[in-house]
Amino acid sequence: MKYLTLDTTTKVTALSLAEDGKAVAEGFLHTSKTHSERLIPMLDQLLHAAAWELEDLDLIGVVRGPGSFTGIRIGIATAQGLAQVLKIPQLGVLSLDALAWAGYGRVEEIVPILDARKNEWYSARYRWQDGLDGQDERKGPLCLTEACAVNPEAWLNRLKEMGGTYLFVGDAAGKAQELIRETLGSKATVLPEYQSLPRGAYAARAVWQKWQEQRDGEKPEPYYIRLSEAEVNWRKKEEARRLSQ
């Protein structure tokens, strides 16, 4: 089964062509150009290089957030457009789920952290599972918490209180190195950038795992976590109005 994955939820455009969970071609661009400029040209190059036709694809996987709101929408619009013409199923996975694959076989808890701006991270905790029968297909990260937007200091302090050891991955990892070390000391490992930015291969694994579980596609919905600012303000105003009545 041949499939494509798209991840445009951070500043990295990450693509992969994969077959039955194994990466066949991978695209990674972390330049000043926008997703909109890079995405289809990169897909076109990958298909050519791999000698695949679009029509060979059986599935399109897309990373549907959390991450940049605009990035999420570009990924989903592109996946949808391709799937709509090709009449093939789609599957959405979370950015954090995909990144957790960087923690293959680790004993520490895996903690993807993505820059959510406003001094917050998108994060969740995962544990690597080897699977009952030791089959490679059954291995994968198991999500322990819901994905959420967190204050970095508060999140690190909570992890410290829990007393575990942690592996950090994600586009916020590089900048947060000092902060993580200050709070968690030797209990934390921070992956270097070449392993911790989103990669097509990570998304390819996450999509394959989900496909194994449900054997069916679904329309990917954007996963923003946050409401728009206007909505937040409106709700606050409504709440105040209700209380004053």
Next chain:
Amino acid sequence: MKDVYILGIETSCDETSAAVVRNGREILSHIISSQVRTHQKYGGVVPEIASREHSLHFEGVVQSALEEAGLGFDGLDGIAVTYGPGLVGSLLVGVAGAKALAYAARVPFIGINHLEGHIYANFLEEPDLKFPLLALLVSGGHTNLILFEGHGDFKVLGRTRDDAAGEALDKVARTLGLGYPGGPQIQKAAAGGNAAAFDFPRAMLEPQSLDFSFSGMKSAVLNTLNSARMKGITLPVPDLAASFQQAVVDVLVRKTLMALERNPVTSVVLAGGVAANTLLRQSLQGELKQRNISFVYPKPLLCTDNGAMIAAAGYYHFLQGNFAPWTLNAVPGLSLA
């Protein structure tokens, strides 16, 4: 010649729209999913919410447009999309989606300037429109006089230096408590008012200029309201609405006639959201009839942001082989010239 089928897609502001148009003039399907109600409680379009709505509705709108036209992607000759001007997040949903559709369907991908699209709505109304033509484009974001010598061959003669006509109408509507969207609300309120009740200024700028300025006119209304309020007087809203609408229309008509004196044309076309204003249509109609110049304006549905006008403009790009690269980006501040 073989018929040409273009799918036009528009997501630049608060309407998600797709349409299939045959040979640039015949609308086979036209789907518009409006977000007006979603934004109403905020008193205007909220960009992030608009983008989210486009993302939710894009696929369904495209699907319906094809089904209604009785076509599959293999029946299309090209896919045209608005890439600017507009809200960047909203534009990007359309550009990314349309690009993927065109790439997968292996048909030419066409990028359309939203303003050009508005003007091409007139070719859907009157397919035999003749060049040279003068276009008066009036919307919430733009006020332009544009001279067209042929398809894709145009020159901007005048533009607004501050507020767009529609923007001024919106702001005055808000101040008068008439709500959003402002243009239609002003028109409704003005229907029962006296247009001569208040003498608001008609800003004409330098004698030779074809540019516009509506900000001072808008301020005049606000000042009138404020000084009345301080004296404890309540002014009749219908009269204020009618007088302001008259002032805006007077300026638009006078500048159009000035442009005609210097640039003899066969036809004048009206475009943009404010083109739906009845007073503006009637005033221009009267003036142009006297001068024997044909006057075309789109029906109200085609004055709003819509996919059909993008498909119509896309058709002429298609004929000229004017296609966009896969690197096309959204350009929120895209201008006409």
